[in-house]
Amino acid sequence: xxxxxxxxxxLLIVVxxxxxxxxxxxGTTLVAAGILIWAIVTxxxxxxxxxxALAAMLIAWVVKYxxxxxxxxxxxxxxxxxxxxxxxxxxxxxxxxxxGLPLGFVLGTVVAEGLRLGDWRAGWTGGxxxxxxxxxxxxxELAGALVAVGVWSSYLLA
Numbered sequence: 001x002x003x004x005x006x007x008x009x010x011l012l013i014v015v016x017x018x019x020x021x022x023x024x025x026x027g028t029t030l031v032a033a034g035i036l037i038w039a040i041v042t043x044x045x046x047x048x049x050x051x052x053a054l055a056a057m058l059i060a061w062v063v064k065y066x067x068x069x070x071x072x073x074x075x076x077x078x079x080x081x082x083x084x085x086x087x088x089x090x091x092x093x094x095x096x097x098x099x100g101l102p103l104g105f106v107l108g109t110v111v112a113e114g115l116r117l118g119d120w121r122a123g124w125t126g127g128x129x130x131x132x133x134x135x136x137x138x139x140x141e142l143a144g145a146l147v148a149v150g151v152w153s154s155y156l157l158a
Contacts (some may be wrong), residue, residue, distance in 0.1 A: 001041045009034045013149055022098060024090075028057050031145045035152050049155045053148035060144020068137045075129035077109065078116055082130060086110030093108045106131050 001009075010033030019025025032054055039050035072082070085108035092104020109130045114123025 001038065002158065005038075005041060009038045012037070013152075017145060017149070020138060020145055022101060023138070024091075024093060024101065028061065028141060028145055032057055034054055035148065038152070045155070049152055053151045054146040056151065057144045059141055060147075062142040063144075064137050067140060068133060071133040071136055075126060075133060077113060077126045077130045078131065081109050081112035081116060084112035085127070085130065102131070105134065108154070 013031050015025065015032060016027045016030030016032075021027075021038030023039045025131065030059070034128045035050050035053050037089055039046040088108030088111075089103075089105035090105070092100030106127050110120075110123050110127030112123075113126035113130075114120040117123055117126070
């Protein structure tokens with residue numbers, strides 16, 4: 001692979017990692033695509049690197065949904081409140097780029113829970129619990145992608 005090929009792969013991976021933290025892009029998919037393109041072009045042992053990297057991301061994906069489901073179930077936040085929070089977060093992303101997404105999510109979830117329960121303190125508690133759960137999910141997905149990138153970069157540096 002030539003220099004520009006590596007630059008393209010690294011850009012895909014970096015954008016993917018950014019997409020995990022700011023969930024407007026398919027982050028893990030972009031990281032996997034970058035490593036896959038590299039494996040296709042490089043061949044040989046690169047396929048083993050891709051397989052291990054993909055396994056790390058798939059394990060993180062499974063853990064994310066198992067832990068996330070439990071975490072959100074413990075918080076007693078309704079699905080409707082999460083949908084409202086997500087919708088307001090998306091609007092917030094375009095109104096106030098980058099920080100509008102998490103702020104909109106928290107605000108939307110707090111307001112929806114406050115209206116649902118008729119108690120703003122409980123709404124605040126539910127919104128914060130939902131935000132912590134979403135933050136945990138992002139960290140789990142990011143950890144899987146970082147392990148994948150670590151495997152890939154270790155192979156390159158070896």
